[in-house]
Structures are given as structure tokens and as C-alpha cells.
Amino acid sequence: MRFQPLVARWSVPLSAPSVGPPLISGDIVVVALRASGIAAFRGLDGVSVWNSDLATDRPIALDEDRVYVVSGETVHALSISKGETLWEQKVGGPSAPLLVQSGWVVAISPGSIAAYRGADGTMLWRQPIGTVERQPAIDGDVLFVPLLDRHVVALNLQTGETLWSRELDGEPGELLVAGGKVYLGARDKMFYTLDAATGEVTMPRRVGAGPRGKPAVDDDHIYGVALDNILRAYSRGDGAIKWHKGLKYRPLSGPVLISGAVVVPGAVNTIPVFGRENGDALSEISFDATLVGMSNVLFGPWNYPMFAVVTGDLQHPWRLSFFEPSTDPPPLPLVSLTELPGTTIPIAPPQ
Numbered sequence: 001m002r003f004q005p006l007v008a009r010w011s012v013p014l015s016a017p018s019v020g021p022p023l024i025s026g027d028i029v030v031v032a033l034r035a036s037g038i039a040a041f042r043g044l045d046g047v048s049v050w051n052s053d054l055a056t057d058r059p060i061a062l063d064e065d066r067v068y069v070v071s072g073e074t075v076h077a078l079s080i081s082k083g084e085t086l087w088e089q090k091v092g093g094p095s096a097p098l099l100v101q102s103g104w105v106v107a108i109s110p111g112s113i114a115a116y117r118g119a120d121g122t123m124l125w126r127q128p129i130g131t132v133e134r135q136p137a138i139d140g141d142v143l144f145v146p147l148l149d150r151h152v153v154a155l156n157l158q159t160g161e162t163l164w165s166r167e168l169d170g171e172p173g174e175l176l177v178a179g180g181k182v183y184l185g186a187r188d189k190m191f192y193t194l195d196a197a198t199g200e201v202t203m204p205r206r207v208g209a210g211p212r213g214k215p216a217v218d219d220d221h222i223y224g225v226a227l228d229n230i231l232r233a234y235s236r237g238d239g240a241i242k243w244h245k246g247l248k249y250r251p252l253s254g255p256v257l258i259s260g261a262v263v264v265p266g267a268v269n270t271i272p273v274f275g276r277e278n279g280d281a282l283s284e285i286s287f288d289a290t291l292v293g294m295s296n297v298l299f300g301p302w303n304y305p306m307f308a309v310v311t312g313d314l315q316h317p318w319r320l321s322f323f324e325p326s327t328d329p330p331p332l333p334l335v336s337l338t339e340l341p342g343t344t345i346p347i348a349p350p351q
Contacts, residue, residue: 003259004325005283010046011322012046014318017033017034018310019060020059021294021310023060024298024307027043028041028080028081029043029320031293032058032069037054038060038067039051040080056071058098066086068118073091073092073109091109094107095110095132105117105118106136110131113145113155127160127161129145134173138157139177139196140157143156146175148171149171152165152172152194153166168190170186172185175214180195181196183215183217183222184215185226191204207232210227211254212227213225215254216256217236221233221242221276223255225251225254227250251266252266256294261275265294270286289311290316293309306323306324
């Protein structure tokens, strides 16, 4: 899909900066506000759906039905449609962001990792583990966890049993698992590819600095950004660096894929847009103030990209904005999933 310039569909004021990026599920955009609770908005037009005074200093997580909030030592599951509390589970002081995927909630506290059922909060297993500060990743029935002691471990998601453990030469960064491979940067200034079944290291590549955020992947490339402010694209075939582009700012997180393009969020007013194939500069995305957080990209029923951002700084108020392509004609409007898209065309009965 060809990249189209992006503009804000709507923008609403916020009472405080966000804790982590805003998140999108269906037609709901949810954002955690520093010391101000949780707020949810309708993706169609930014109308407030609900607010919760549940305070958190950690990024939230969500699935199709629930928003998961860590407050103190307790995980709270809220209804994504109404914000009401569905269940609570004490997990201890978490040391890494919650992982929510495929009906699982994985929480890590000092010395242990535990898995809970997303539907009702029932704990399914708990296992001892070393120190973990970065979010793990799930692929099928395997849970992959990066440890501060330079190990990556794979656990059976159903039982918590260790399947393999691989020591690297540096502390691992955030993980991406795709196509039977585990991709990650490490503090030894290497970018690693591990075999997901065995943990065997394949195609290690030297880079200029430690990693920043989670890599991104498409059919042909793996995209990673490092603390040397360089975006790199690696071949999924042999791990070779296909292209690299310098950034004029420090990345906030890992790369984000939009249509045929890749962007890297940063605490700036404008971020460049690069073509995935060769890194060519395609365009820029401009914001009304400094970017604080950017959601992943959602492709709606009409297959065009949408995402939410939080902006603000000392000179500008905090705002939540929802972006979509600027096209002529414009893309079909967002509607509730209970409504059928398109226009009704009357057909005359046969004579």
C-alpha cells in the first residue's frame, strides 16, 4: 500500500501527560494520565466514553474486552466499553510492563513470573525467575523473557516450564517474535536473531549502540533503532543491513510501520517518514506540540492506517489526537462495527 500524508481526524485536551503511549482496541482509544487516572475516547470523533480515577505510573495494556491497569501491587481489569472493574489480582510490585495477548495476562515481579487468565484473573501458574525489566513476548504456546543477567529464556506458556535458556554477551532489549525467530538488540551493541525453537543464535550483527524499544518486522525486513539515533533495516533472509538512516532526535520507542513506510517516534514536533524498501524520505508527520507517545497502527475495516498520539510540553497543553491518511477523496468515515459500511443503492425490480 502506498503511503499517504497523515493528518489529525480529531484532537481533544487532556488533563495531564500520558503514562506510556495511547492504545486502541476496536473503536476505543484509551490513555493512562499521570496521577489523573484512565480516560477512554471514541475513535470516531474523540467523544469521551468513560473516565476512571484509578492511578498508575506504568503503561496500561488491553485486549478486545478489557483494559489492564497496574496500580500499586494490584492488576485491575476494567471493561473497555464502560470502565467498570471486572476483577482485581494482587501480583506484587511489578518490575516489567504487563503482557496481554491471546487471553493471557503475564505479570513479572521481583523474583517471579506469573500467568493469569484474562477473562477472570485466575492465576494459572507462577515460577521463580531472575530480574526482568522489559516486556516479554508470546508466540504460540511459548513465552520469551529477556533477563537483566544477559539471558533470554523460553517458557512453556501453559505451565511455566523452562524450554531453553540462551546467554548473550550483553543485556537483551525488547523482543519481537515472528516467523520462528526472536529478534532483539542488546547492550553489547549487537542485533541478535535467535531460533525460537532452540534459542540458537543466528545472524548476529554489530551495530553502533544499545537498542531502543522493540524491533518491527514485515515480509522482507526487520527494523530496529538504537541509541546512536540510527534506524536500520535488516534483511529477514540473511540478516544483512539493507539500509540505515540517521535521526535528528532521540527515539522514544522502537519503529512503527505505516503502510509502505516506517517511522520512529521521538520527543519532537515533526518526525520523518521513510520508505521500507530503501529508506527513501517520503514525507513528514507534523504535530501541534512535542510528541509524548504514539500508539501502534491500526488498520480498520477499510484497510487504511489510523493511530493515536499524545502531544504537549511546557508551552502547549496536553492533547490526544487521532491520525488518518489525507486523501482525495477522503477515506470512508469510521462507524460503529454494528453498522455496515457503504451506501445503499436501490435496484429497480425486473419488468
